[in-house]
Structure formats: C-alpha cells, structure tokens
Amino acid sequence: MADYGMKVSLPGYDVHTATPEQCAIHSGYRSPLIDGDPGESLNTSSPKHFGSGVVIFNSNPPSGVSTTLFTVTHNLGYVPFALVNANYYSFPTPTFEYKGTLPLYVTGSTLNFYTECTATTFSLKVYYNAAYGSLTGERLEFFYQLFSSNGA
Amino acid sequence: MGSHGIKLSRPGNDVLTAADAQLAFSSSWPTLKIAHQGLYSVNKASDTVLYTHGLGYVPMFLFFKVTSGVSTGWNPGGTIQASSTNIKFFTNGGVGTQDYYIIVFRLPLLQNFTASIVDRPLEQLSDYDNNYGIKVAVDGADVSSTDLRDFVIHSRALTPNIHIVSSGTPNVTPGTYGAGTSKWTVAHGLDYTPFTLCYYNGGANDVSNKPGYYQILQSSFGGASAWRMNFDSTNCTFDEDWTLLGGGGPTSTVSLVLLKEPFDLVGFGMPSYVVAYG
Numbered sequence: 004m005a006d007y008g009m010k011v012s013l014p015g016y017d018v019h020t021a022t023p024e025q026c027a028i029h030s031g032y033r034s035p036l037i038d039g040d041p042g043e044s045l046n047t048s049s050p051k052h053f054g055s056g057v058v059i060f061n062s063n064p065p066s067g068v069s070t071t072l073f074t075v076t077h078n079l080g081y082v083p084f085a086l087v088n089a090n091y092y093s094f095p096t097p098t099f100e101y102k103g104t105l106p107l108y109v110t111g112s113t114l115n116f117y118t119e120c121t122a123t124t125f126s127l128k129v130y131y132n133a134a135y136g137s138l139t140g141e142r143l144e145f146f147y148q149l150f151s152s153n154g155a
Numbered sequence: 156m157g158s159h160g161i162k163l164s165r166p167g168n169d170v171l172t173a174a175d176a177q178l179a180f181s182s183s184w185p186t187l188k189i190a191h192q193g194l195y196s197v198n199k200a201s202d203t204v205l206y207t208h209g210l211g212y213v214p215m216f217l218f219f220k221v222t223s224g225v226s227t228g229w230n231p232g233g234t235i236q237a238s239s240t241n242i243k244f245f246t247n248g249g250v251g252t253q254d255y256y257i258i259v260f261r262l263p264l265l266q267n268f269t270a271s272i273v274d275r276p277l278e279q280l281s282d283y284d285n286n287y288g289i290k291v292a293v294d295g296a297d298v299s300s301t302d303l304r305d306f307v308i309h310s311r312a313l314t315p316n317i318h319i320v321s322s323g324t325p326n327v328t329p330g331t332y333g334a335g336t337s338k339w340t341v342a343h344g345l346d347y348t349p350f351t352l353c354y355y356n357g358g359a360n361d362v363s364n365k366p367g368y369y370q371i372l373q374s375s376f377g378g379a380s381a382w383r384m385n386f387d388s389t390n391c392t393f394d395e396d397w398t399l400l401g402g403g404g405p406t407s408t409v410s411l412v413l414l415k416e417p418f419d420l421v422g423f424g425m426p427s428y429v430v431a432y433g
Contacts, residue, residue, distance in 0.1 A: 008294055009291050009307070011160075011161055011182045012182070013182065013183070013184070013185060014160065014182070014183060023188055023190075023261045024185070024261050024262065024263060024266075026185065026188075027161075027180065027181065027182040027183070027184065027185055027186060028180060028186055028188075028291065028307050028308055029188060029307070030291055030292070030293055030294055030307050031293070031294050032188035032189055032190065032261060032293065032307065033188075033189050033293040033304065033305070033306065033307060034186045034187055034188060034189065034306070034307050034308065034314045035187055035189060035258075035314060035315065036303045036304075036306060036308075036309055036312035036313070036314050037312055037313040037314065038303060038311065038312055039165060039179075039311055039312050039313050050428055053313060053416075054427055054428060055418070055427045055428075056427060056428035056429065056430060057428075057429055057430070058430045058432055059429070059430070059431050059432065060432050060433060061431055061432060061433040062432070062433025063433070064432065064433075072430055072432060073428065073430050082221075082224060082225070082226050084217065084219055084226060084256070084258065085228070086217070086315075086350070086352075087228070088350050088351065088386075088418050090418075101383075102384060102385050102386055103353070103372060103373070103383075103384050104351075104352055104353065104371065104372070104373075105228050106228050106229055106373055107373075108373065115229075117227060117228050117229050118227065118228040119225060119226070119227045119228075120219075120225070120226040120227075121224065121225050121226075122224065139433075144418075146350060146416070146417070146418045148313075148315065148350070148416065151302075151303035151304060151312070152189070152192070152258075152303075152304055153192060153256070153304070154219050154226040154256055154258075155194065155219065155221045155224060155225070155226040155256050
C-alpha cells in the first residue's frame, strides 16, 4: 500500500498489521465490481449486469453449432468477464439435474453451456449436437454476474 | 459483525436493516481482491507456467479462453491450475497456440473462513442515487473516475461477498450418488441457495493429477462423473465417485467458495429473466 489509502481489517485482526487477505477491503487491490445500475449512464433496454434467469427449451437448437440463449449489452468498451452458476434440468427417465459454474459439459461434448464476452455484449451460449438427444422440455436456470473488469 | 465495524448497503437499502446480500461491503467478511490479471499465450503441446504469483498459498483464480478479442468460459484444451507458487497450463496433447486471460485473487483456497450472517429477508433493490454514497479508489486512481475498474468499492456497484471458504477431503460415505462415492458438505446457514465455486485436486485416484495444483471444477454431466458439485438452500457439496475412478476411497481435496449472492433471485425482487427458446 502507498503512503495513503484505506483498509478495513476483518474481525480479530489489527488493521495496522493485517495482510490483504485479513482485510475486508484494501485500497491496494481493486475488486471486481458489478455495475448496479448501468441504466444510469448506459442503455436501459438490456438486462442488468447481474440477475437470474431460466431458459426453457421448446425445441432443439441447431445441431453442430453454438447458439446464443441470453444476451446483455454492456457497452463497457472493453471485454469484461462474467461468472455464471447454472442448474440444468433434464427430463428423460430418470430425471436429473446438474449444478455448477459454467461451462457445463456433457460427456462426449454433445451439449455444452458456456459464457462469451465481447467488447459490447455478454452472452450465455449453448453448443448442441443432435447426438445428445432432444432438449425439448428441458431447462437451464442460471445466475450471472458481469464484472466491470477486464476479461481479455 | 461484532460491536464495531463498517458496512455499506447497496442502493435503496437501509444499512441498518439490510440483509447480507444487500450489502455492497461489510467488514465482517472479505471482498474479492484482484492480485493479478493478464493475457498469456501458450503452446498447447507443452506444460507452461503462466504466472508466478508468489503468494505462498493456493489462490482462487479464474481463466478465460481468448480468441480474436472474444473471451469465453470454455474448456482450455488442457487444464489451467493453481499451486502455492504459480498458475500453470497442463497440456492434454493439444496442438497450436492459444491465449488465456487469467485473474488471480488474494483469497487462500485452503484456509477456511466463515462469515457471520445477518438473517433478514431480501427486498427490492432501488435505483442508484448519485447524490450520496461512498467510493474508494484503488491506489493511484482518481476517485472522480467513472470507470469502475479504478475502484475497490463503489456504492453504485456490487461486489462478490465471501460467505464461506471450506476445504477438505470428502468424508461422508456414501455420498450423494450412492455406494462408492463420498462427499464434502458445507452447511451454509443461509435461507437461500448461494452462488458457489468449486476447486479441487483429484489426488491419487486421478490419473491426471498434478500434485499441489487445484483446478476449477468443470466436470461433465449426463451419466457418471468422477467429481460433482451441488448447492441448495441448506448445503453445498462436492462428491467424488472413487469407484468410477478405480480407487478404494476418496483422495480428492476440495475447496468450496460460497458467496453471499443468491443463486436464485426470483422472489427477492431482483432482476430475473425468462427465455423461451424455440
């Protein structure tokens, strides 16, 4: 830390001697922030930079290619990064659900959910191959956090 | 929080009554601090150290595959793992070069931490009011900047709040998936499903194991999988199917990182979207 700045230690640690790991915040290190109100200065029609959602598959995406399922236009002017937790529900017999941080992969790479960030958008995408079987009736729940921090 | 400390509510929430997930910051738990971020090009045919962090512990990290200015969360064509000294790419026999963007945080994956809980219902976030608030710029940055990359905290912004870091070897048998599996369980104490990240080292049962290195769980699903994570409104778990791996018991070491942020915002009045495909 420079000769000036701000740090707040966690309970039980002396702020004078606390390491960055023992601090709640430390001005020597930037945090990955999520713009809580991008509509204030950016577009207002796009989904916000954080939120949850569900994709309901009423039909299959094109086979053998990637398809965009959900998009946030962020207009940050640089490529950011995003974190997504997802819960995939499949309804063949037996029904199963699978949870994790994207990307989620199917054995054999026939169904993959992943994120993509460009200088203008964040997208939730799926790579689908018909060898997986039908997606009709299945769904993907997700929670995303798009950070105002470089991801490329 | 004890009898003293600092907390900052997100826009529209009374700091005196805000629930954990409505706080932009609290001195009761750490925010994520970026130790390093950068772009690295690797020859996919060989193991390559991407960054020597020198932190002395295994840090939380993220990576993204970068192609022509597009950043994707996608299988790297190998694995990218962290040890107590560096971040390293391990080949799986790929060819050619590939760029990866890595982000390293000052958060030890193997040092357990549990934050206190302010158990209150979540309510609607209100719009940002720039007439009040607090912002702390990172060293060397101008506090009047409009670029959120220049800040440690900013009351217009949200930042992940660490609820729990829990590491260990699966110790409950059988695990979620029956005989021949074991699991590591974290009871998080929240009334909702928290956003969860999972890092693991497969140990002796993993034929591709890199001793001392941890990777982000990006396992397969559909059919059997050797390692799986799960999270709900009570527990977050990691399962090792050691029978599938040909072992006689669990050998993995896992670190589960639970954030205060709820996985499912429906019912909490925060942004939620329904996409009907097809």
